[in-house]
Amino acid sequence: MSPIVGSPVARVDGRAKVTGAATYTADAQVRGALYGYLVLSTIANGRVTRINTQDAERSPGVVAVFTHENMPRLALPTSQLAAYWKRTIPLQNADIHHSGQPVAYVVADALEQAQHAASLVSVTYETRTPQANLADAMDEAYVPLPGLEGPNEVTRGDVGAGLAQADVRIDVSYTTPMHHHNALEPSATTAVWDGNRLTVYETAQGIGATRLSLSEALGDLPLENVRVLSSFLGGGFGAKGPVWPHTMFTAAVARHLKRPVKLVLSRAQAYTSNGHRPEAHQQFRIGAKRDGTLTAIDHITTSQVSRTEDLLFNTSEPTRMLYACPNVHVAHRAVKLHLPAPSNMRSPEVVASHGLETALDELSYELGMDPIELRLRNYTSVNPDNGAAFGSKHLQECYRRGAAGFGWSKRDPRPGSMRDGDTLIGWGMASAAHTAGGRPGAGARVVISAGGKAVVQVATHDIGTGTYTVMSQVAADSLGLEFDDVDFELGDTNFPYAFVSAASATVPGVGAAVNRACTTARRAVIDIAVADTRSPLHRVPADRIMVESGVLYDTERPKRRDTIRAVVTRHGQPVEATTNPVAIPLGYSTGAVFAEVRVNPRLGQVRVTRMHGMFDTGRIFNRRTLRSQAIGGAVWAVGFTLAEHTLVDHHLGRIVNPNLSGYLIPVNADIPEINIGFVDKPDPAFQEAFGARGFGETPMTGMTAAIGNAVYHATGRRIRDLPLTQDKIIGDGETE
Structure with missing residues (x-):
């Protein structure tokens, strides 16, 4: 194996990012695009009784204003891989579940026009007192049904007996507040329709999930008619993993108006539109022998959820997996509050x-x-x-x-x-x-051209972690090419599927997929050389041939050698290999x-x-x-x-x-x-x-x-x- 994997090579996308050449989602230039802007609720509990959009509609440049009364109907995505964790879709009825919930979507010729018109929308509410304090509602806590991480309550051994056996016990509580992601790049969506085909430029950690959600939400839209693009991401800490309503709104509005529409959330809008790490209260009872041996851990976590969802994301694997303890009980409890839905957070x-x-x-x-x-x-x-x-x-x-x-x-x-x-x-x-992995994996496609260079494609993402770079290293090593002879492409659902870039799953999942595809392609090049009467490696046993730095050679007679470039050129067509996803351990x-x-x-x-x-x-x-x-x-x-x-x-x-x-x-x-x-x-x-x-x-x-x-x-x-x-x-x- 060449030393490319393991080398501290510079980021292949580094120059593009520092010079401004990298194109982020909001940079996408689409001819004739309109601009969207959200109007958010100012109450946390109640319903819209009247919404006046006349002044906004008469404002210069405004094309349309959508409310729950005229927003195109959307279906609730239900597939787990669609990653739409909310159980409701705003702007489909008058109900308000949290402050900052969308109540109108303004579309105009220019962003400033949409922003001004949004300020002219007048909303009258029937207001009810919200419940928004976790401490005041602890007596309403309950253990939800199993969710994304499995059961929300797990017992190993007998915690009561373990505490009784302990020489030393502690009983303590800890609280952590609500946190928000605050990625440098705000969430953005641009939706473009061509007949019944949809292309979406999206700030996504899961373009496959976005594609599936849009297909399900828009009802009559086949999955193969949806393409999602996300080449660069200005920070992905979980908020861009799930699919959020504003993405579906933008696609639906663009179809209705028969014009491309771009929406970029403001910083403030992201606080109620993108999820967060919820406030949490933890109670620990721990017992140990005098020599430090743990006898029992009782760990109960109570977190805020929204009024309409109860998915929990604060997992307790450290308590269950990190230390040897025979008696462990962990429980995750939820309290429904009139606050936005929590979500994945790094x-x-x-x-x-x-x-x-x-x-x-x-x-x-x-x-x-x-x-x-x-x-x-x-x-x-x-x-x-x-x-x-x-x-x-x-x-x-x-x-x-x-x-x-x-x-x-x-x-x-x-x-x-x-x-x-x-x-x-x-x-x-x-x-x-x-924990790392334990998720669906990825597929990969590689094409080796007659020039001896390779293009590797996976529908994954670089959320700032260096995926472009490390996957280029894996591909170069697996193919036996120089690092500069590999071009790794991502961020396009036309490429082979990859799981959401989350759960520390990208390196093991995409890395394995790239290795599989490139190993298959390398073997194909070797087989072509062995079968080619014009190759110096003709009839050499394939298992004797190594490939390094673009050169194939016989390990027993190293002077017998050929190059990938020459082999593929004589072959007369590119060498391709595609592999399907394999689950990650x-x-x-x-x-x-x-x-x-x-x-x-x-x-x-x-x-x-x-x-x-x-x-x-x-x-x-x-x-x-x-x-x-x-x-x-x-x-x-x-x-x-x-x-x-x-x-x-x-x-x-x-x-x-x-x-x-x-x-x-x-x-x-x-x-x-x-x-x-x-x-x-x-x-x-x-x-x-x-x-x-x-x-x-x-x-x-x-x-x-x-x-x-x-x-x-x-x-x-x-x-x-x-x-x-x-x-x-x-x-x-x-x-x-």
Whole structure:
């Protein structure tokens, strides 16, 4: 194998992005396109009793205004792969389920005209009091039926007996607020009809899902008549994975008007139109023997859902899978509120991970045991859920190497004991863990031209993670071509199907598909050479022929060689291979993460001054892009722990900070030195993907708890309500 896979090559799309040549969805130029703009409800519970659109319709440039009274009828997509998680479609009736729900869709010749006309739409409501506070409705919590991640309640062993056997017990609660994605690129849709054929330019992490949803929603539209395009994505953190109503509206309106229509959500509209990570309350009861051996974990999570949907996305795999514990009970409960529907959000396991890893830190202090030692004593090489061995798991090595790299042995474990003058210093650690794969896979197509170059196509996405680059590396290695002789294409439903770019499934799923297709094409080229009387490799056994850097040679007589270019040229036609999707096995990527904080005890100001992570990802395709993913996860962990939270007016059910001036995220000045390391050992369970597991969502898990644990170590104050803002540091909260 050539050294292309594993090399830290630069992003193939990097120059296009930094020079502005990359065309994002809203950049799509379509002749004659109209512009859409949404009017959103100002109430959270009730119904529209009257909507006056006359002034808007008379406004310059306005072509049409659609409301629930005249919006084309849409069918509810029901296929799971359609990824339309809502159970209602707005603008189909007068009912209002949350503030910010679409009540009108204005279409005009220019965007500014549509925006102005939207301000002229007058809506009268029958208003009912909304319920929008999770804390006030906890007694209404229930366990929903099995959802996307399986059952919402799982029991292993006897938790009551396990707690009774424990020498030490803790009973603690943690809360995390509502979070929003805030990708740099807002969601956008452009719909173009040609007869009964639809082309949609979409900000999508799942163009296959978008295609299926549109086919089902528009009723009489065959799947093969829908094409979805998404070449570049300016950030995909889950919000662009499911399909949302505005996409279906735009396609329906464009068909009705017989004109292309473009819609780009504003930043504020994205807060109620794209889902979010819901507010959550977690209750832990944990028992352990005096030697640190866990005897029981009882973990109940209660999250907000909408009034019309009850899908839950905050999975508890860390509690079930990360440590050896014979008695475990996890339950996910839902509370229906008059708020927008939650959705996928990057690292859904971070909520459970934050609670579990914080609770274990609390347990370590109760036991007087080093936090790493506690985790080592409960290490497991098998999945406790089913007893099956992991393909590979090198978490123990991550603990050892991570601790050495961070200097953990120099830590004084006493809270408040480490200082620099008046500044308190704290060190914290946690385990990082996230499932990877376990989803439908992908197909791939490769065409090798007479010029000796290859085009590889998959209907996948690059959500900023480096898919263009790493899949070019996989293709080059599998074909035996130089990296520059491969062109990887994605973002088009005319290419072979790929699952949504989510659940850390793209590298193992698309990587395996590209490897399969390219291996098939390479073998076809070898067979052509062997059968060709004009080839120096004529009649050489195929299993003796290697292909490297575009050259085929006989391993027993290396001077007997040919080139891919010559073989395909003599063949007289391109060599093609296409493979179908194969399901991806479930993997588990883990790591050990460490954080140092400095706390000003008078101001309550927390600065993260050092972060360190050591991860087991399986085989590394590209250390540069992988390190970037780990850094991104660490940055988001700083935001999650110290700043980010969506504020809701509980009386009105309205989000009050739908902007980047009120929703605080980290900036460069907030981010310290981040040291990242990798074990880099292939996982045999992912052999078709060269031993690489999915990883992108792993780094954020654990790091939030590591920061919180460091704050406790610095201050002796255990704050169990995120974010750890200054008022909580200096307030009257619990201290130890």
